[in-house]
Amino acid sequence: MMLIHWISENVHWIFSGIGVFLLTGIITVVKLWSNRSRTNLKKLTEFYNDSEEFFKDSKFDRAIEVLDESINMLPRRKKREFSKYYKLHGKILNSQKKFSSAVDSLTKALEIDPADGEILHMRGYSHLNTSQYTNAIDDCTMALEFSQIASSYANGGYAYYRLGNLDVALKDYTCIIRLEPHRAHWYYRRADIYRDMGEKQNAISDYKIALEYDPDYYLAKDAKKSLGKLQQLVQ
Numbered sequence: 001m002m003l004i005h006w007i008s009e010n011v012h013w014i015f016s017g018i019g020v021f022l023l024t025g026i027i028t029v030v031k032l033w034s035n036r037s038r039t040n041l042k043k044l045t046e047f048y049n050d051s052e053e054f055f056k057d058s059k060f061d062r063a064i065e066v067l068d069e070s071i072n073m074l075p076r077r078k079k080r081e082f083s084k085y086y087k088l089h090g091k092i093l094n095s096q097k098k099f100s101s102a103v104d105s106l107t108k109a110l111e112i113d114p115a116d117g118e119i120l121h122m123r124g125y126s127h128l129n130t131s132q133y134t135n136a137i138d139d140c141t142m143a144l145e146f147s148q149i150a151s152s153y154a155n156g157g158y159a160y161y162r163l164g165n166l167d168v169a170l171k172d173y174t175c176i177i178r179l180e181p182h183r184a185h186w187y188y189r190r191a192d193i194y195r196d197m198g199e200k201q202n203a204i205s206d207y208k209i210a211l212e213y214d215p216d217y218y219l220a221k222d223a224k225k226s227l228g229k230l231q232q233l234v235q
């Protein structure tokens with residue numbers, strides 16, 4: 001009874017003491033968590049910068065290895081800024097021609113930042129190289145809504161070309177030629193479209209421009225054959 005009476009008389013003091021103790025413990029835990037978070041963020045930044053350097057030096061496997069380590073350190077609740085880790089991961093995989101794996105990494109990046117036009121553009125390129133033409137078109141179209149990356153027109157245009165939609169393919173390549181009028185690749189591709197549409201003179205004109213800009217381009221050999229056949233047909 002005496003103990004109960006003592007507790008009742010000193011209840012404010014007791015709970016005040018417990019409260020201070022608990023508050024001190026909470027503050028200590030928060031400080032430790034905050035310091036740990038800052039340390040992890042610092043490491044993440046260092047890993048990302050190292051990966052970029054390895055990528056620039058064409059040390060792709062090492063770059064991926066460091067990125068994998070950094071991605072494993074990312075918190076569960078991912079901030080928008082963390083999308084860059086998956087973005088670089090996908091970029092490196094595209095450089096290695098590991099396009100299916102690149103799609104996976106870039107999809108994770110888009111789950112964090114769905115409005116990044118560059119990521120959409122890169123995933124469109126990955127889809128294009130795995131013959132997923134409809135997906136490539138979807139990504140390239142969305143990419144152009146967020147970021148005017150000229151080659152999104154070309155990637156989308158080539159996907160349309162492969163699907164046999166020549167009118168839209170022609171429109172896309174004409175758009176990119178307006179933006180980048182001195183790049184041979186666009187003329188080689190548009191010439192093929194004109195050829196397949198039966199527009200011989202336009203095809204001949206584009207093949208000639210392409211060969212003038214870059215006669216040693218990897219598409220030049222086939223272009224010369226097509227050009228020769230078309231010139232015979234119009235004589």
